[in-house]
Amino acid sequence: MTKGRSFHGEEGIHGERWLELHDGYFGDHEVAWPFLNTIEEIIDKSHPAVIADLGGGTGFILGELLRRSNTAEMKLINVDVSSKQLSLCLDKRIVTICESASLVTRRHLQVGDGALLLIARSLLHYFGKFGSRSLLRNIRSLLREGELFIHQSACFGQDSDARCLNLLYSLMGTEKWYGTEGEMTEMLQQAGLEICSSSPAPTLHLSSRDLSERYGLSPERISSIRTEVKRQHGNIPDVFSPTDDGFDAWLHYRIFVCRAI
Numbered sequence: 001m002t003k004g005r006s007f008h009g010e011e012g013i014h015g016e017r018w019l020e021l022h023d024g025y026f027g028d029h030e031v032a033w034p035f036l037n038t039i040e041e042i043i044d045k046s047h048p049a050v051i052a053d054l055g056g057g058t059g060f061i062l063g064e065l066l067r068r069s070n071t072a073e074m075k076l077i078n079v080d081v082s083s084k085q086l087s088l089c090l091d092k093r094i095v096t097i098c099e100s101a102s103l104v105t106r107r108h109l110q111v112g113d114g115a116l117l118l119i120a121r122s123l124l125h126y127f128g129k130f131g132s133r134s135l136l137r138n139i140r141s142l143l144r145e146g147e148l149f150i151h152q153s154a155c156f157g158q159d160s161d162a163r164c165l166n167l168l169y170s171l172m173g174t175e176k177w178y179g180t181e182g183e184m185t186e187m188l189q190q191a192g193l194e195i196c197s198s199s200p201a202p203t204l205h206l207s208s209r210d211l212s213e214r215y216g217l218s219p220e221r222i223s224s225i226r227t228e229v230k231r232q233h234g235n236i237p238d239v240f241s242p243t244d245d246g247f248d249a250w251l252h253y254r255i256f257v258c259r260a261i
């Protein structure tokens, strides 16, 4: 099993704690609403035989789909590298596969003759600037022409905002990478994924307290990161704001519906 390059060190916040972290973003029904609505619209039109959630974590999104939509005829699969995350995915109607999204194959997903729908929320940035491109190539290879990939991914309207977050994450010792909407569009097209639609999704608030827990950072380290990001980027409302003892940052997301071409 190969893990995403930035996965290591995060196991501590996987499982139960994950659903509470970052103001409960990843266990919040309202926050998930735009992504789920987009998926439901596509399900109603395309009637997939299999829905696979790449980096599906605790299974929150698939669980919500089971609760809200008519998925009775569909096989639901959660693919994630973290066994701790998958241990919370207890609904017997969801098949779990502990594998990297960059290595999973169509054979793993046992799609048969039906159509496959791939979904992913907040996964791409784990693979870094270059790894995201090879992940997207693998995602494209899972799909037959015309099949769809719906993902909610972090990306920024302004290049300077993306650079600010990239500086912050590199100072925290991760290889996660955030691009702009333009870069995302170019990466998807290069992988053979045509964007059918793109729409905004709720922003994720990242407090330095949560980030210090997630990445094991001391108060001194948080303080030096705050100083350096502030020195290079200043205060960018809704992107990076220094506080008395740390900082607040925000990840901006968009939902992309992509068709394999």
Ligand SMILES: C[S@@+](CC[C@H](N)C(=O)[O-])C[C@H]1O[C@@H](n2cnc3c(N)ncnc32)[C@H](O)[C@@H]1O
Pocket (backbone or CB within 6 Å): 002, 003, 004, 005, 007, 026, 054, 055, 056, 057, 058, 060, 061, 079, 080, 081, 082, 085, 099, 100, 101, 102, 120, 121, 122, 123, 126
């Ligand atoms: C930010 S969380 C999002 C979880 C879920 N998609 C959600 O929205 O609730 C990212 C997830 O990606 C998983 N992940 C990281 N690297 C991965 C990889 N190479 N393959 C599959 N999953 C991966 C992590 O274990 C984690 O569960």
